[in-house]
Amino acid sequence: MPKVEREDQEAIKIRNIILSVANHKGGTGKTTFSVGLLAALMNPKRKMLLIDMDPQGNATDWLHKNVYNGMKNMGDIIRSALKDDISSGEGAEKFLSLVSSTTQVTSYGPKIGSYCIIPATLDLAQAKADMLARGDVASNRVIDAIRKISSFYDITIIDTPPQLEKLTFAALAASDFLVLVTTPELMAVGGAKDVADHIFPDVKKYYNNEIELLGVVMNQWTKTRLTNEVMPNIDILFGDGLLFKTPIKRSQSIMEMPSRRDFFHDFKKGRHSDGSNLEEFTLIAKELMSRINASYDRRGLRHA
Numbered sequence: 001m002p003k004v005e006r007e008d009q010e011a012i013k014i015r016n017i018i019l020s021v022a023n024h025k026g027g028t029g030k031t032t033f034s035v036g037l038l039a040a041l042m043n044p045k046r047k048m049l050l051i052d053m054d055p056q057g058n059a060t061d062w063l064h065k066n067v068y069n070g071m072k073n074m075g076d077i078i079r080s081a082l083k084d085d086i087s088s089g090e091g092a093e094k095f096l097s098l099v100s101s102t103t104q105v106t107s108y109g110p111k112i113g114s115y116c117i118i119p120a121t122l123d124l125a126q127a128k129a130d131m132l133a134r135g136d137v138a139s140n141r142v143i144d145a146i147r148k149i150s151s152f153y154d155i156t157i158i159d160t161p162p163q164l165e166k167l168t169f170a171a172l173a174a175s176d177f178l179v180l181v182t183t184p185e186l187m188a189v190g191g192a193k194d195v196a197d198h199i200f201p202d203v204k205k206y207y208n209n210e211i212e213l214l215g216v217v218m219n220q221w222t223k224t225r226l227t228n229e230v231m232p233n234i235d236i237l238f239g240d241g242l243l244f245k246t247p248i249k250r251s252q253s254i255m256e257m258p259s260r261r262d263f264f265h266d267f268k269k270g271r272h273s274d275g276s277n278l279e280e281f282t283l284i285a286k287e288l289m290s291r292i293n294a295s296y297d298r299r300g301l302r303h304a
């Protein structure tokens, strides 16, 4: 019998994971990490989706091959969920047809696999205003919409905006797991702590008891005294073992990636200026999958 690689076992075992990436503070690397994680987890056996839940549309500009004015985006999906009953019948059919025309698929061939993205444009800010106008029920409808879409994928990564706002709230409320991304600065760590202390408990209490804080990723790591002082504080602030073991280095090549527009090969073949490869995304992805497996084991869950 052929040996089944560990990666493949994970791909077979894990299904329908929804994972939000957040920090209240802007510019900490949420989008960079979401996209790097997508590259690291891409595998011919996995169906991968990235939902851009940020009206800035940074992940969209990076990953979407054909961005144009007025294109269908997450805002349309939210509006449709607010307007129609998407749970069954005609509403569900209309919704799924909208989702399929909004989703962009990019394939890297049978050996590497493919990914899908649901893009965002500024129009998503208007949809957020519609959600706010409709009150609480709106969140439930958007949560249902995200879950419905994600059920077609093995792993959904949601890149969220840098505020504790309705879109972030809805993303977390639909998610199984939350990953916080911070830099080694006081304000960035504070922004991550805001999510952990304010939005996360509310989401857990009122919408989604199952969501788990999977960990904190340290981005823009440099070998300085300040960084080394901040790192041990993460476990103290967020809980033992929550800091991912591998930090993401501050790196010119990471900074240049969005404008080069070949994210998969950039992450796989890119080099830091010291010549080392960009292995941190692969290492964090491995740790993330084993944390997810451990969480399922702890809770006695099996995702067929």
Ligand SMILES: Nc1ncnc2c1ncn2[C@@H]1O[C@H](COP(=O)(O)OP(=O)(O)OP(=O)(O)O)[C@@H](O)[C@H]1O
Binding pocket: 025, 026, 027, 028, 029, 030, 031, 032, 033, 054, 056, 058, 160, 161, 162, 219, 220, 221, 248, 249, 250, 251, 252, 254, 255, 256, 258
């Ligand atoms: N490890 C890194 N090394 C160098 N530059 C980085 C690194 N991580 C992110 N950057 C750069 O820092 C800027 C902010 O990163 P990114 O857009 O990923 O943050 P964000 O948290 O998604 O921002 P926002 O809150 O606006 O959504 C970008 O220009 C990005 O290229």
Ligand SMILES: [Mg+2]
Binding pocket: 030, 031, 032, 054, 058, 059, 159, 160
């Ligand atoms: Mg971003």
